[in-house]
Amino acid sequence: MRFQDPETPTSVVNTAEVVIDGCGTDPSFVCRQVLEATDSETTASVVDFVVTTPLRILVIVVLAVVANRIIRRAIKRFAERLATGTPSSALRAFRERTPNLLQATSELNLRSAARAQTLAAVLRSLATGLVYTIAGFLVLAELGINLGPLIAGAGIAGVAFGFGAQSLVKDFLSGIFMIIEDQYGVGDIVDVGEASGVVEAVTLRSTRLRDVEGTVWHVPNGQILRVGNKSQEWARALVDVSVAYETDLRLAQEIISRVATQLAAEEHWCDVILDPPSVWGVEALGADGIDIRLVVKTQPSEQFNVMRELRIRLKEAFDEAGIEIPYPQRTLWVRNADGATVPGVTGSADALPGVTEDDAAGDRTPPPDPASAAPTGPDRSGTG
Secondary structure (H helix, E strand, O other), X not given: OOOOOOOOOHHHHHHHHHHHHHHOOOOOHHHHHHHHHHOOHXXXXXXXXXXXXXXHHHHHHHHHHHHHHHHHHHHHHHHHHHHHOOOOHHHHHHHHHOOOOOOOOOOOOOHHHHHHHHHHHHHHHHHHHHHHHHHHHHHHXXXXXXXXXXXXXXXXXXXHHHHHOHHHHHHHHHHHHHHHHOOOOOOOEEEOOOOEEEEEEEOOOEEEEEOOOOOEEEEEHHHOOOOEEOOOOOEEEEEEEEEOOOOOHHHHHHHHHHHHHHHHHOHHHHOOEOOOOEEEEEEEEOOOOEEEEEEEEEOOOOHXXXXXXXXXXXXXXXXXXXXXXXXXXXXXXXXXXXXXXXXXXXXXXXXXXXXXXXXXXXXXXXXXXXHHHOOOOOOOOOOO
C-alpha cells in the first residue's frame, strides 16, 4: 500500500507507479521512452529485455575481453623482465627478499628464463579463467537468474569434487611448486624414487621420464616425495680407481692426476670440464685392492661421458706404467686324497681347476693334520 504525499500531484504518482510496474525499480532510458510512447507496460518490458539486456551483456563481454588482455600483457611483461634480467626496482627488491624463488638470469642460468615463461603461462591461464568466470556471473545476473542458489549449488559441487579428486588437486599443487622452485626441467637427469632417467616433459599434473633402457615413465607429481637432480647447474664425475696392494700409491696418484689434467686441456673436453681435476687420495682399503678417488666438475649431464673417457685413458696409462689393476685373489689349502695338504696355493679361483668361488672364499687357515688330531692326554684304555 503506497501513501501519497499531499503536496505531490496525483498524475506524477500514477506515472511513477506505472514506470515501476513496467520497467522495475531501476528503469532504463529505453524502457522509459517506450513506455511514454506506447503507454504499454508489456511492450516496454519486452523492448527493454530485447534491446537493453543484450547491450549490457555486450558491454560486460567487451570489458572482460579488454581486462583479460591487459592482465595477460602485464604478466607477459613481468616474464620478459625476468627472462632478460632487467627487472624493475620493485622486482629487484622482491628478488632480494626471495632469492630462491626468482633467481637472476644470466648466460649460465637460462633455466630461470624458461621457468619464468612457464610461470607466466600458468598465471595467464588463471587470470583468464578468473576474469571470464566473473563475467559469466554478471551475464547470468543480467538475464534475471538468481545467483544465490546457483552459487550454493556450485559450492556443494566444488566440495564433492574436492573430495573425489584429492589426488588430482595434489598433483596440480605439487606441479606448481615444482615449477616455482625449479626442482627440475626438460632434459635433466633425475631420480624420483621408483623411476629415474631423462625428463622429457613436465606438466602441472605429471612428469614424463625416459630411463636408460628406453622405457617411458609417467609419474604423477603428487607421488614424487623427493627428487635427485643429477644435472642442475653443474655435475661431478667421480671415479674410484683400484690398484693392487703392491702398487706405489704416490706414483699411481701422479699418473691419475696427469691423465685427468691432459684430458681437461684437450679442445674437445675443455668446455665440458669446468674446474681442474682433483685427486682426493685413498678412499678405501678393500679386500682385493686400494681405491683412489678422482673427481672432476663438469657441465650438467656430461659427467658420464667424462667418466667413461677417464676409465679408458687410466687403463692405458696403468698398462704403460706396469701398475696392476687388482682382481679377486685367495690363498687356498687343498687336501689330497691321502689326507695330505698343499699349503700356500695362491691365485684366483679360476686358476685352480675343480675349486669354486665359494671354496675360494672359505676359511684361509690350514686344516689340521689327521695324525696330529689324536688325543694327547693320558691313555685311559686300561692297557697301561
